[in-house]
Amino acid sequence: MIITGSLLIVCVMLLLGVSVYVAFGSVLIFIAMVGDQSISGYLPTGATGIRSLVLLAIPLFMIAGGIMEKGKIAAPLVALASMFIGHIKGGLSAAAVLACGVFGSISGSANATLTCIGGIMMPHLKKAKYPKGQSAALIVSASPLGLLIPPSSSHILYGWVAQQHVLKCFLSTVIPAIILITLLIITNQIMLRKYDNIELSERPKPFMPTFGRQGRLAGPALLMPIIILGGIYGGIMTPTEAAGIAVVYAIPVAIYIYKGLTWKTLAQTICNSGVTIGVVMTMIFMVLIVSDNLIAQGAPQIAKDMVYSVSDNPIVILLMINVVMILIGMLMDDISGLLLATPILLPIAQSTGMDPIHFAAVIGVNLGMANITPPTAPLLYLGAQVCDTPVAKMLWPTLLFIVFAWLPTLMLTTFVPQLALFLPDLLLGK
Numbered sequence: 001m002i003i004t005g006s007l008l009i010v011c012v013m014l015l016l017g018v019s020v021y022v023a024f025g026s027v028l029i030f031i032a033m034v035g036d037q038s039i040s041g042y043l044p045t046g047a048t049g050i051r052s053l054v055l056l057a058i059p060l061f062m063i064a065g066g067i068m069e070k071g072k073i074a075a076p077l078v079a080l081a082s083m084f085i086g087h088i089k090g091g092l093s094a095a096a097v098l099a100c101g102v103f104g105s106i107s108g109s110a111n112a113t114l115t116c117i118g119g120i121m122m123p124h125l126k127k128a129k130y131p132k133g134q135s136a137a138l139i140v141s142a143s144p145l146g147l148l149i150p151p152s153s154s155h156i157l158y159g160w161v162a163q164q165h166v167l168k169c170f171l172s173t174v175i176p177a178i179i180l181i182t183l184l185i186i187t188n189q190i191m192l193r194k195y196d197n198i199e200l201s202e203r204p205k206p207f208m209p210t211f212g213r214q215g216r217l218a219g220p221a222l223l224m225p226i227i228i229l230g231g232i233y234g235g236i237m238t239p240t241e242a243a244g245i246a247v248v249y250a251i252p253v254a255i256y257i258y259k260g261l262t263w264k265t266l267a268q269t270i271c272n273s274g275v276t277i278g279v280v281m282t283m284i285f286m287v288l289i290v291s292d293n294l295i296a297q298g299a300p301q302i303a304k305d306m307v308y309s310v311s312d313n314p315i316v317i318l319l320m321i322n323v324v325m326i327l328i329g330m331l332m333d334d335i336s337g338l339l340l341a342t343p344i345l346l347p348i349a350q351s352t353g354m355d356p357i358h359f360a361a362v363i364g365v366n367l368g369m370a371n372i373t374p375p376t377a378p379l380l381y382l383g384a385q386v387c388d389t390p391v392a393k394m395l396w397p398t399l400l401f402i403v404f405a406w407l408p409t410l411m412l413t414t415f416v417p418q419l420a421l422f423l424p425d426l427l428l429g430k
Contacts, residue, residue, distance in 0.1 A: 003302065006031065006290060021286050024289075028286060054160045057151075057242075059277040061109070062153070062273050062280070063247050063270060063277075067269055068116065069112050069115055070261055070265065073250065076217045077103065078095060078120050079214055079217075080217075081095035081098050081102075083203075087200050089189075096142065097181055097188075098181070100139065100142035110146040114383055115386055118136070118387050119386055127199075128199045129197050129198050130195075134397040136387035136389040137398040138188050140379050140382075140383035140398060141405065147334055150174065150229060151170060155172075155364065158360050158364075162342055165424075167428060168357045169357060170232075171423040173360070173364045176412070179413075180406065184401060187400065187404045187405050220257050295343050304351065315415070317348065321362075322362070325362075325366035325367065334371060345359075355421060361420035362414050365409055368406075
């Protein structure tokens with residue numbers, strides 16, 4: 001009764017548009033009413049969980065992402081990419097995809113990636129007469145790269161919940177992200193064939209001096225992921241320490257080099273990030289309590305029995321897990337979806353022989369795709385605002401990007417384990 005009622009309340013309230021943390025708070029009230037313990041009895045579970053030092057990396061990366069977004073740190077990266085391929089048809093939109101990948105590797109946030117790259121690239125794409133709806137859909141479809149390319153807040157949470165090596169979780173989605181970038185660019189190029197009025201930029205002449213100047217300008221921005229990832233994988237710092245370094249490094253770069261922020265606007269940016277952090281940490285607090293209670297009620301075993309009552313074929317089971325994760329991702333954000341799905345679905349995946357690090361890649365691709373999949377598609381609606389484009393114009397191109405880029409990436413990631421395990425095993429050992 002508790003499991004069924006909890007899941008029903010979450011689904012109904014999220015479909016009605018209620019905030020995630022309020023929906024899970026309502027579930028907590030329901031559990032306290034029908035269970036044998038008061039609400040205060042569940043509070044230590046959430047309080048203990050959010051005190052974890054590992055989770056401190058999430059708000060720090062959020063602050064770093066906010067500083068980067070407002071500090072114009074991504075602009076020179078976009079200019080550098082455009083200089084190489086802007087003179088080719090489809091090159092400017094390909095530069096947008098690459099910029100999403102690079103920015104995502106620093107911010108670790110799909111929302112920050114979409115807001116920043118969308119705001120920078122859409123005016124250039126419109127000026128060059130690229131199709132507005134398709135261009136906005138491409139940026140939306142590429143923005144979840146912030147969830148796949150390390151460091152990713154989602155994988156910090158997954159490693160913590162699943163008790164897995166966080167650095168291995170980071171590395172598990174690198175190759176799937178490269179596959180996704182490639183498929184997005186190819187799909188977009190094919191879709192652009194019917195447009196003949198696209199204006200191409202001229203390749204700068206002389207090229208090398210211009211490249212040198214632009215490279216020097218982009219250098220501080222490019223150095224940021226090198227410092228963060230090099231420090232983490234070099235064993236010099238933990239993800240939490242790297243997140244702190246990212247904040248410290250981003251402040252002078254944004255204020256004194258790219259001059260996108262002043263000390264006054266920096267304070268406002270940190271305050272705005274603080275509001276987001278408060279919402280996220282409250283949400284984690286609520287979801288942790290509900291998730292732990294569902295585990296105590298035997299939800300993982302019940303879910304496993306239900307799946308195996310349908311089929312014991314590993315391929316069918318993995319397909320069913322993917323469908324469930326997509327549905328979860330369509331209803332809630334990546335963080336709450338991950339916290340809810342991991343303890344319930346990971347045991348089922350492991351029963352088919354799937355490695356937990358492999359599952360980290362599968363759940364990352366799933367939740368990334370779900371965030372752009374209609375009808376809920378939170379990133380799609382955010383993209384409509386950022387790119388000033390009606391959702392109706394973005395809907396069909398987004399579906400094409402899902403079918404021809406995201407779904408193939410998901411299937412390859414699910415059924416070819418080495419795509420997720422090769423880099424973790426190579427760099428960190430089995």
